[in-house]
Amino acid sequence: MFWTPVIETIIxxxxxFLILSVICSAIYEWISERRNLRGQLLSRFLHSALKDNTGRLPNIAHMVLHHPLVRSATMSPxxxxxxxDPxxxxxxxxxxxxxxIEFMLEDDSDQSGNSGSLPEGVFKSLNFSHGELGKKxxxxxxxxxxxxxxNSMVSMARYHYKRKTRKYLFLTGxxxxxxxxVDSLHLVDRYWSDASLRSVIVAHAEKYLEENQDNLSYQLKWEELAKEIGIPNTQRKVEADSTKSNNSETVEVSTSxxxxxxxxxxxxxxxxxFKCQCFGYKLLNLLMMMIGxxxxxxxxTFGAPFWYDVLQKVFKLKDLKSS
Structure with missing residues (x-):
């Protein structure tokens, strides 16, 4: 049947792509955790958004980020x-x-003996309609x-982090x-021309879906959701592991x-x-390899959750074509 090799090649x-995405995502997560990329991005956004252009206020972002309530969210100083948390x-x-405000009241009292209006800047961007000093x-x-x-600031930071993640995933990949x-063009050629190899990979894919139907499927979706809402990596691991242990106690450990x-x-x-590089001989092969x-x-860069969902849908299509 014509559709069988086509669908098996696609699978x-x-x-x-799914396996490579899982591996490269794990590599990037390790790099991100080691370099504290999420924390650095949040800090840069806050310093930029809470910057006072008047020069009359102290470093507000630094004061907020080092507030005892905020510092309690991280274990390392x-x-x-x-x-x-909002x-x-x-x-x-x-x-x-x-x-x-107290600092500016004291400063104004020392300089002129009266209180003026708060300067435009961070308070205006926060939409604090305060009027005169003291009338908060x-x-x-x-x-x-x-x-x-x-929340609006975090949404912008999340967008920039997604773009940065895609760039790093592309470079890692x-x-x-x-x-x-890992030449995609070569993969398509091999999968299409080698029926036995195709059968092995399809069997591995089916086994992978069965093994991870309850644990990895949830873990991948949890990781994606956790990144969306900004849960720290350490907290994600604890909550995902606890949820996985509660919901899939009988699931066997999946293959790495x-x-x-x-x-x-x-x-x-x-x-x-060496044939591709030898004085321009068949240099087109090297070019095609680079494209692959x-x-x-x-x-x-599409990520493991995307390819996992696509793989499930293609298997459903395969079952429909077989029936």
Missing amino acids: SLIFT KREVERI EIFADALVEVSDQC LDDRIRKEKAIGWY LLFAIIFN PVNYLSSMPIGWNWRDL WIITASAI
Whole structure:
């Protein structure tokens, strides 16, 4: 049947992208955790958003980020906070703003003996309609405004982090593709022409879905959701592990994604490489190989949850065609 090799080739290619995405995502997560990328990005956004252009106020972002309530979200004093609960952030910001108001009252009293209006800048961006000094809004209203402002700021930071993640995933995937010669064009050719290899990969993919139907499927979706809402990596691991243990106590330990690489047509054939580079002889082969690497790296940027869902849908299509 014509559709059978077509669908099996698609399944084999998608499964390869899934395994590579899982591995490269794990590598990037390790790098991100070691370098505290989420915390650094949040810190940069807060320093930029809470910057006072008048020069009359202290470093508000520094005061908020080092507030005892905020610092309690991280275990290491040297690491930037990866996520701040909106309620905690609002409490800290309201308290810091009160300190700034007191500071400016004292400064104005020392200089002119009277109190003027708060300068435009951070308070205006926070939409604190305060009027004259000392005539502050009710704390509850100020807290609600601070929460709304913080959520919008986090949304922008999340967007920038997603873009940065895609860039790093592409670079990680490209490096992985070059080192292990994961050429997507070569993969399609091998999967299409080798029925026995196709059968092995499809069997591995089916086994992978069965093993991870309850644990890895949930873990992948949990990781994606956790990144969306900004849960720190350490907290994600604890909550995901506890949920997985509660919901899938009878699930066996799944095969490591790395173990599936040995059955895939990847790796270097040095004899063919030398043929590609020998004084321009068949240099087109090298060019096609580079295009294959770029396709592989681009596929990895979609992420493991995407390829996992696509693989499930293609298997359902395969079952429909078989019936």
